[in-house]
Amino acid sequence: MKKCDFCDSKATVFLTQLVDGQTKKVCLCDQCAQERGVTDPTGFSLADLILGGIAAAAAATQSGEGPPPPQGSGKKCPACGFTMEDLHRVRRFGCAECYTAFRDEIGPMLRGMHRGPSHVGKVPAGLAALHVKHQRLQDLRGRLEQAIASENYEEAAGIRDEIKALGE
Amino acid sequence: MMRFNTLVRNPADWMTGAHPERGAVLTSRIRLARNLRRHPFPGWAKREQRAEAFSLLRPAVEALPAMKDAFSQELSDLSSVQKQVLVERHLASREHAARGDGSGIVIERRQTFSFMLNEEDHLRMQAIRPGLQLQATFEALSALDTALESSLEFAFDPTLGYLTTCPTNLGTGLRASAMLHLPGLVLGDQIGQVLQAVGKIGLAVRGLYGEGTESLGNLYQISNQSTLGESEETIIRHLERVIAQVAHHEQNAREKLLEDDPEMVADKIGRAYGVLRHAHIIDSKEALNHLSLLRLGGSVGIFPASTAPLCDSLLMEIQPAHLQHHTGRKLSPEERDSIRAKIIRERLQNHPSPDKSNPSPAETGPDDGSATPSDDS
Numbered sequence A: 001m002k003k004c005d006f007c008d009s010k011a012t013v014f015l016t017q018l019v020d021g022q023t024k025k026v027c028l029c030d031q032c033a034q035e036r037g038v039t040d041p042t043g044f045s046l047a048d049l050i051l052g053g054i055a056a057a058a059a060a061t062q063s064g065e066g067p068p069p070p071q072g073s074g075k076k077c078p079a080c081g082f083t084m085e086d087l088h089r090v091r092r093f094g095c096a097e098c099y100t101a102f103r104d105e106i107g108p109m110l111r112g113m114h115r116g117p118s119h120v121g122k123v124p125a126g127l128a129a130l131h132v133k134h135q136r137l138q139d140l141r142g143r144l145e146q147a148i149a150s151e152n153y154e155e156a157a158g159i160r161d162e163i164k165a166l167g168e
Numbered sequence B: 001m002m003r004f005n006t007l008v009r010n011p012a013d014w015m016t017g018a019h020p021e022r023g024a025v026l027t028s029r030i031r032l033a034r035n036l037r038r039h040p041f042p043g044w045a046k047r048e049q050r051a052e053a054f055s056l057l058r059p060a061v062e063a064l065p066a067m068k069d070a071f072s073q074e075l076s077d078l079s080s081v082q083k084q085v086l087v088e089r090h091l092a093s094r095e096h097a098a099r100g101d102g103s104g105i106v107i108e109r110r111q112t113f114s115f116m117l118n119e120e121d122h123l124r125m126q127a128i129r130p131g132l133q134l135q136a137t138f139e140a141l142s143a144l145d146t147a148l149e150s151s152l153e154f155a156f157d158p159t160l161g162y163l164t165t166c167p168t169n170l171g172t173g174l175r176a177s178a179m180l181h182l183p184g185l186v187l188g189d190q191i192g193q194v195l196q197a198v199g200k201i202g203l204a205v206r207g208l209y210g211e212g213t214e215s216l217g218n219l220y221q222i223s224n225q226s227t228l229g230e231s232e233e234t235i236i237r238h239l240e241r242v243i244a245q246v247a248h249h250e251q252n253a254r255e256k257l258l259e260d261d262p263e264m265v266a267d268k269i270g271r272a273y274g275v276l277r278h279a280h281i282i283d284s285k286e287a288l289n290h291l292s293l294l295r296l297g298g299s300v301g302i303f304p305a306s307t308a309p310l311c312d313s314l315l316m317e318i319q320p321a322h323l324q325h326h327t328g329r330k331l332s333p334e335e336r337d338s339i340r341a342k343i344i345r346e347r348l349q350n351h352p353s354p355d356k357s358n359p360s361p362a363e364t365g366p367d368d369g370s371a372t373p374s375d376d377s
Ligand SMILES: [Zn+2]
Pocket: A004, A005, A006, A007, A008, A009, A028, A029, A030, A031, A032, A033
């Protein structure tokens, strides 16, 4: 008799997943299968439920020799108080700022998880415009300083107008 | 505002949709994960912080023109059966249905779009369409995502992309998936090879396996795993190509079966029809497996083409919460099996008997219903 992975009852549902060419098999009894929602083969949530868990766990073992990093690194997210120990416990982050606070720790973790280390794809439109404007201002301010330094006041006035037109 | 009963009275567009490719690919689904920049993620937030995020998210989503007159509820205001019905319809995730206070759901009238508020991420939006059309589905959802940017500030990092609660979703926050019906590959004993090959190229395949490599109802889901390092278009193009290939293999397998052993195919489909047409007690496992064969019959000319969409909506209707919602009370498993059988019998009452004179995979079916048989290549 095959036993359920979650309790000792007889397993009746066998879930197999192929992830990166590796077969992962989970055996569940009727009740555990019901509780975890794996009896509905059309259930899309199956993907996130099981894949999320397995992928995160696999990435953790691949990159960080499994168990948590050196204890008491003491680093905390300044915005939400989250620590790396929390991450290893819940496998989720606390807020957007965490990604800045733990940037160095996150890098190796992503390697086993994704195709590449950096984002290629959609950028929020507002942010893209803001990004462009930011760079344009940076550029104009540089030119303004130069114009003033070289006492080219006519050009400086023109640049000031441009900066003003950008709303700064 | 739309009431729950009004929302679920009609099948979703993607369940009945007159999509020409209703063969091996049942549905295409796109999900995007987004978070607010200045608010802690729902799982880490304090009660008031979650409430604050919710009060920003809900009006923003409701204000989208596409979501006019949508169904919009806090989860604490829905009964557990109602939540379960939404899960069975793929409109809410199972994890989300387990939530209450401070979480909510907004569903578009035709059930194409649904927005989960304060799920694992602040916002999980999804779109579902019938057949294989991941790119079009993505474009429709992405337009809503872009529209939301004017009222919500999403957490985004130039290097890591959209920031998500779980690092497995970083970057595009995109999960694209298709649900496939692959009875030909299962009967032809080729399913193992095909799925193994798909798994090797970095995509995930799931099915509920009974003995060996069979899946309940011969239904399989293929989705992307990686969300960082590739654009949305690349991820989707890759996925669509692979899915089209699998669908093509399925088509070939059906043709080969009919050529090699038409008697076996006709027998299996005929028996499935007999059981579904006359059973008085049927559990969901048995029902799914027979409906799978009935659906196959619809695409190889043994039944009219309208059989496939009928099977697709029955798949939904015979699930536990749908049965309980339908009867309006809690049912024991035994009662469910009786009512399930009754619903199936009624729906098949006027369904034609198997026509095994000329089964053929290319058959269009004499009375062309809302859909035509599979041609997914
Ligand atoms: Zn168990």
